[in-house]
Amino acid sequence: MSTATAPAVRPPSNQSSLRHRLAERGVDRTLWLLLPAVAFIVLLFMYPFLYGLGLSFQPSHGGGIFGNYAAFFSDPYLRNTIWKTLGLGLPAALFNVIASIPIAYLMRGKVRGKRLLTTLLVVPITLGTVLTAQGLIMYAGPTGWLNTVLLDLGIIDEPLTLIHNWIGVFLSLIITGFPFAFLLTLSYISGIDPALDKAAATLGAGPMQRFRTITMPLLAPGLVITFTLSFVLAFSVFPSAQLVGDPTGSTRVMSIAAYDAAFQQFDFPMGSTMAMIMAVVMLVVIGLVMLWRTTLYRGATGGKG
Amino acid sequence: MSTPTRELPSAASDAAKAGPRPRRRVRIWAVVVWFLLAFFFVNLIALVASVVVDSFGKTWFGGWLPSGFTTRWYSQAWTEFGLSHVLIVTAEVAIIVVVLSVLIGVPASYVLARRTFPGKKFLLLLFVLPILVPPITYGIPLATVLYKVNLAGSLTGVILANLVPSVPFVILTMTPFIEQIDPKIEAAARMCGAKTSAVFTRILGPLLIPGMLAASILVLVRTVGMFELTFLTAGPDSTTLVVALYNSVFGAGIRANQSVDAMATIYTGSMLVLLVIALRFVNPTQLVARGGDTGKE
Numbered sequence: 001m002s003t004a005t006a007p008a009v010r011p012p013s014n015q016s017s018l019r020h021r022l023a024e025r026g027v028d029r030t031l032w033l034l035l036p037a038v039a040f041i042v043l044l045f046m047y048p049f050l051y052g053l054g055l056s057f058q059p060s061h062g063g064g065i066f067g068n069y070a071a072f073f074s075d076p077y078l079r080n081t082i083w084k085t086l087g088l089g090l091p092a093a094l095f096n097v098i099a100s101i102p103i104a105y106l107m108r109g110k111v112r113g114k115r116l117l118t119t120l121l122v123v124p125i126t127l128g129t130v131l132t133a134q135g136l137i138m139y140a141g142p143t144g145w146l147n148t149v150l151l152d153l154g155i156i157d158e159p160l161t162l163i164h165n166w167i168g169v170f171l172s173l174i175i176t177g178f179p180f181a182f183l184l185t186l187s188y189i190s191g192i193d194p195a196l197d198k199a200a201a202t203l204g205a206g207p208m209q210r211f212r213t214i215t216m217p218l219l220a221p222g223l224v225i226t227f228t229l230s231f232v233l234a235f236s237v238f239p240s241a242q243l244v245g246d247p248t249g250s251t252r253v254m255s256i257a258a259y260d261a262a263f264q265q266f267d268f269p270m271g272s273t274m275a276m277i278m279a280v281v282m283l284v285v286i287g288l289v290m291l292w293r294t295t296l297y298r299g300a301t302g303g304k305g
Numbered sequence: 306m307s308t309p310t311r312e313l314p315s316a317a318s319d320a321a322k323a324g325p326r327p328r329r330r331v332r333i334w335a336v337v338v339w340f341l342l343a344f345f346f347v348n349l350i351a352l353v354a355s356v357v358v359d360s361f362g363k364t365w366f367g368g369w370l371p372s373g374f375t376t377r378w379y380s381q382a383w384t385e386f387g388l389s390h391v392l393i394v395t396a397e398v399a400i401i402v403v404v405l406s407v408l409i410g411v412p413a414s415y416v417l418a419r420r421t422f423p424g425k426k427f428l429l430l431l432f433v434l435p436i437l438v439p440p441i442t443y444g445i446p447l448a449t450v451l452y453k454v455n456l457a458g459s460l461t462g463v464i465l466a467n468l469v470p471s472v473p474f475v476i477l478t479m480t481p482f483i484e485q486i487d488p489k490i491e492a493a494a495r496m497c498g499a500k501t502s503a504v505f506t507r508i509l510g511p512l513l514i515p516g517m518l519a520a521s522i523l524v525l526v527r528t529v530g531m532f533e534l535t536f537l538t539a540g541p542d543s544t545t546l547v548v549a550l551y552n553s554v555f556g557a558g559i560r561a562n563q564s565v566d567a568m569a570t571i572y573t574g575s576m577l578v579l580l581v582i583a584l585r586f587v588n589p590t591q592l593v594a595r596g597g598d599t600g601k602e
Contacts, residue, residue: 030416037413037472038428044469045435045443052446102338119584124349126580127573128530130551134569135352137554138359138562145351148369175349207332236439239532243554255441263537268449275445279438 052272060269068273078257078274082281085235085253088166090285092173093231096181097223104185105215109194118186121179132172133243137163140171168244169251173234181230188222189215217296224293228286235282254278353573360566382567385560386549392575395545397460398535399528402467403521409468410475411517415509417476418483432473440470440533448537458540466534471524478523482516515586522583529579546572 059067072078107114124132140146140162147159162168192215200210238255245251254274262271360378362371382388416422417429435443447466451457456465486509494508529546536548544552550572553565 030420031422033412033416034428036409037432037476040409040468040472041431041435044447044465046431048447048450049443051450052443055446055449099341102334103342106335106338118588120346122580122584123577126526126530126576127353128532128547128576130532130547130554131356131569131573131576132352134550134554134565135356138355138566139348139352145355145369146348175352178345232437232439236441236533238441239536239551243551255439258441258445259537262445262449268452271445272449275442279442282439282442 053276055269056273056276058269059273060267068270069277071270072273072277077252081252081254081257081274082277084251085237085255085278085281086285088169088173088237088241088251088253089231089234092170092177092234093181093227095174096177096230096234097185097227099178100182100185100226101219101223103182104189105211107186108189108192118183121182123179124175125179127176129172129176129237129240130243132175133240136168136172136175136240136244140168163244165246166250169237169241172240172244173237177230177233180233181226184226184229185219185223188226189219191222192218220296221293224289224296228289231285231289232282235278235285254281356566356569356573359563360570362563365563378561378563378567379571381561382564382571385564386553386568388549388568388571390542391544391546391549394460394543395529398463398467398543398545399525401464402471402528403524405464406468406471406475406524407517407521410472410520411479411513414476414479415483418480419488432476435470435473436477440531441537443469444534444537447534451538457538458543460543462538462540463535463543463545466538467528467531469534470531471528474524474527475520478520479513479516482519483513486512519587522579522586526576526579526583530576546575 056068057065059065059071061067061071063070107117138144140160142159142161146162147156150156151159162171196214196218197210200214205213236255237253238259241247241251241253241256245253247256255278258271258274258278261267261274358371359365361374361376363373363375365371413432417425444466447469448457451462451465456462490512491504491508494504499508531545532547532551535545536551539545539548546568550565550568553560553568
């Protein structure tokens with residue numbers, strides 16, 4: 001994240017050493033090694049993105065250069081996809097981060113079975129959302145094991161409707177998102193110097209006080225990063241919203257609407273428009289979160305964000 | 306986090322160090338947290354198990370277990386979904402993507418690790434973006450462009466699309482790895498009269514192999530599991546396993562749920578094999594970190 005702002009604040013001394021080096025060596029032939037990667041990124045990432053941006057201003061159904069954007073925001077069915085996406089992505093990311101904190105806190109030191117636990121947690125991430133969705137359909141469906149157990153135990157009288165609605169997608173986002181958030185949080189919390197906690201204990205702080213005044217402030221910047229990355233993952237939910245969700249109703253998220261426009265109705269300009277709106281909405285949320293992060297403590301001892 | 310390829314200490318040494326420590330007091334909230342974590346795992350295992358059990362079941366309409374067990378869904382899935390072709394395509398895509406992204410990414414990470422030049426920060430930002438931006442966002446314009454140049458639907462299109470997050474991933478994994486190799490080694494080789502080509506093949510090459518191996522495995526796992534980009538660019542002859550799985554669940558037509566589950570089990574099995582191999586070389590956190598946050602202060 002720091003890469004974006006660093007050039008503007010580079011101190012003058014660094015500038016002169018840079019110029020010195022350039023004068024001595026010049027921008028020599030070694031830099032040609034960058035060429036394949038740069039050409040690749042420009043051709044396959046920047047160009048398509050800019051092409052899509054250009055395409056979004058050329059609506060196939062007329063209406064001026066902002067025709068597609070006007071069409072998107074005037075149609076409640078399309079406009080509401082923004083709220084549906086945020087309504088899934090934000091709670092899921094928030095839940096995953098908050099659930100990660102106590103577990104990562106318990107695991108911060110050397111704990112038996114830490115490697116085993118982290119290995120187990122990687123499994124749902126690598127399996128991916130498609131398999132999770134298929135598993136949820138089987139497991140949490142009306143005749144699945146989950147409902148069978150709950151019915152047999154007498155906890156419920158009717159099978160719970162856990163799939164093909166908002167809950168199904170939310171569950172799938174937790175299954176794949178929670179391990180991700182936890183592993184990141186764990187790596188941040190392990191970076192906090194344990195001596196600080198011990199020092200606070202020596203000074204008479206109780207466990208709760210130490211957590212509130214030592215660990216949390218140091219962890220907060222890392223948590224913000226974790227939240228952002230979890231949100232990005234949850235925000236782009238596509239397969240699970242199709243498979244365990246209600247893709248025409250309550251879980252019609254932006255990615256589904258954009259895909260339908262581009263590849264079901266073959267209206268590429270509209271599909272690109274929605275992709276651009278997705279990018280903007282995501283950047284706005286990330287921007288707000290990052291702005292809030294600048295108000296947090298950033299010290300040398302922790303956070304690692 | 307400074308050296309991403311560093312292995313976590315093994316469980317055995319963890320236990321040895323934790324052994325002599327005084328036991329902490331058991332706290333109620335800790336018990337609650339462990340209980341919830343166990344609950345998560347029980348559900349997770351049951352979720353995967355219900356797919357596997359169903360794939361071996363004859364019929365399963367409610368109740369604890371299917372009415373009988375059979376393996377015929379596997380042979381049915383194999384022919385119905387053309388799995389041998391799908392598996393070959395998956396392997397081709399994954400291997401070509403790994404090789405190309407290492408070939409493109411490693412030279413760039415060498416420059417980024419060793420040199421300071423104007424616009425370096427901008428370049429780094431450019432390389433982080435494809436990892437930070439969700440694939441579906443740039444996937445739709447990318448697929449549009451690929452359709453325009455008639456590459457979408459072909460193996461080439463799928464490979465090109467999958468390279469977009471893979472090359473930056475290799476760069477972001479390899480840059481910190483190269484940074485921790487002492488530049489004096491190269492200088493010494495040059496002092497002894499080695500040419501640039503010799504420095505690369507005989508000095509840097511062997512030193513880079515562990516890092517390249519880790520990066521390759523990470524890219525391999527991510528490519529096999531990559532759904533969105535492959536889904537947007539694949540045609541009937543270029544679907545990978547995960548997309549074929551999605552199509553079998555969502556696509557039109559009546560097919561037995563068990564054969565879908567058989568395919569899901571094959572997918573799970575191959576991912577788990579890859580994962581077991583991967584975890585011998587990298588630590589679990591590396592598999593999930595999207596690169597943007599690793600290797601930085």
